[in-house]
Amino acid sequence: MAQAEKLREKKRTAVRSKKSFHHGDLREALIAATRELLIEHGPDGFTLADACRRAGVTTAAPYKHFRDKREILEEIVASGFDQLREQNARAVAEKGSGTIDGITAMGISYLRFAVAQPAIFRLMFGELKKSSKADGKGEDCLKNVVEEVAHYCRKNGHTTDAQQIAVRLWTFVHGASSLELDGDYERVVPGLDVDDLIADVTPRLLGAPSSVRATRKKG
Amino acid sequence: MAQAEKLREKKRTAVRSKKSFHHGDLREALIAATRELLIEHGPDGFTLADACRRAGVTTAAPYKHFRDKREILEEIVASGFDQLREQNARAVAEKGSGTIDGITAMGISYLRFAVAQPAIFRLMFGELKKSSKADGKGEDCLKNVVEEVAHYCRKNGHTTDAQQIAVRLWTFVHGASSLELDGDYERVVPGLDVDDLIADVTPRLLGAPSSVRATRKKG
DNA sequence: TTGTCAAGTTAGCGGCACTTACTTATAAGT
DNA sequence: ACTTATAAGTAAGTGCCGCTAACTTGACAA
Numbered sequence A, B: 001m002a003q004a005e006k007l008r009e010k011k012r013t014a015v016r017s018k019k020s021f022h023h024g025d026l027r028e029a030l031i032a033a034t035r036e037l038l039i040e041h042g043p044d045g046f047t048l049a050d051a052c053r054r055a056g057v058t059t060a061a062p063y064k065h066f067r068d069k070r071e072i073l074e075e076i077v078a079s080g081f082d083q084l085r086e087q088n089a090r091a092v093a094e095k096g097s098g099t100i101d102g103i104t105a106m107g108i109s110y111l112r113f114a115v116a117q118p119a120i121f122r123l124m125f126g127e128l129k130k131s132s133k134a135d136g137k138g139e140d141c142l143k144n145v146v147e148e149v150a151h152y153c154r155k156n157g158h159t160t161d162a163q164q165i166a167v168r169l170w171t172f173v174h175g176a177s178s179l180e181l182d183g184d185y186e187r188v189v190p191g192l193d194v195d196d197l198i199a200d201v202t203p204r205l206l207g208a209p210s211s212v213r214a215t216r217k218k219g
Numbered sequence C: 001t002t003g004t005c006a007a008g009t010t011a012g013c014g015g016c017a018c019t020t021a022c023t024t025a026t027a028a029g030t
Numbered sequence D: 001a002c003t004t005a006t007a008a009g010t011a012a013g014t015g016c017c018g019c020t021a022a023c024t025t026g027a028c029a030a
Helices: A002-013 A026-040 A048-055 A069-095 A100-116 A118-125 A132-156 A162-181 A184-188 A194-206 A210-216 B002-013 B026-040 B048-055 B069-095 B100-116 B118-125 B132-156 B162-181 B184-188 B194-206 B210-216
Strands: none
Touching (some): A026 A069, A026 A118, A048 A069, A069 A100, A069 A118, A069 A132, A100 A194, A162 A184, A162 A194, A162 B194, A194 B194, B026 B048, B026 B069, B069 B118, B100 B132, B100 B162, B100 B194, B132 B162
């Protein structure tokens, strides 16, 4: 195991000749191909065999690097959580940490991620039993929200439990993302502006005074 | 087409002899078997071939009744919406129509449905392209919520748009159901009481005064 | 130079969704 | 009551999938 890791490292840093070794770094190539296919077709539209074709190897090759199909997906789920966390952090930093606008921006960022990469989003939160690695990364995402909310509470002298509020926000934003993603809003309430929905509800769940709420919308 | 419908009708109402015809009513038998399998295994764990085995026919038989696998699932999705709507209506009637408790009960009923039949819930709101039939039934579900909220608003002299509030409630409850269903709460905030979560947030999204909110919890 | 072993290959298994062509049993017409 | 048209089954087969086993190849180290 450790040897495999070492070897791979060497190959990656080595000069990548025009037609290197057997493949070069099939592991990463397969992950990349899988990610592409997940984005192009849905989470069920993807097949391991497709990824192999794209990487230019036979369908037996992946099993030198992954135990099964699931293990490739897990890798993508884990990096998905990283991406989501970073994207959220960027969004909140832009609008100001510890502010309602900042927290709202985090929610909209979550929505953006879901809509941009629906298949990966579904895998991240869906039925796929996640690895402990992905588990930790998912937890990190929520922790960031909790911290943001705590920051906001301290700044505004609120005494409410930040974790509780963070869970409320997560729940709402996740619901909005799921419904938008699956086209359920479109079917049932066409024309709904989901950004506005999140912007309207975030202050309510934060327990912000209505005066703040009233001015929020034209932010 | 219409002939087939007629014929089936006759068979259903006819005396069901001990070993009727080729199968009796394979159509319904397949739907039932599919539903069972969806409940036992996940939405992906189910195979058409499994359903055939359970119904005691060959794997080619279903194609006399359904165009493809999707068409069976659509049937289940449609009846799922019926079940959800009825269950919600029962819940709200029990706690009192037009009251916060009633609306909260609807939300918890939604959650119950999702947790009790996760695979069917995922199909209903998930990636499966729904038939126009299921579309209408999904819309009906939300309409009931809108009506309940409107009822509440009239009763309490609120002027807010009932549809807007209904969408907020739907979004939150759907998010809570999804996260609970997929085990995401358990991974990230273990021990969370989702019923309480819904009961806490519902009045907030209804725009209920905080005095009402304060007394709500021990309802 | 040569031996080792990771990382490819080929070939094949069982299972799936779905199709085609054939068979059977019933309901309808005379 | 006998025939007949046809709905509703079966058998057999296609191509694709995930995955395995047994082999070959080739980079690197002794």
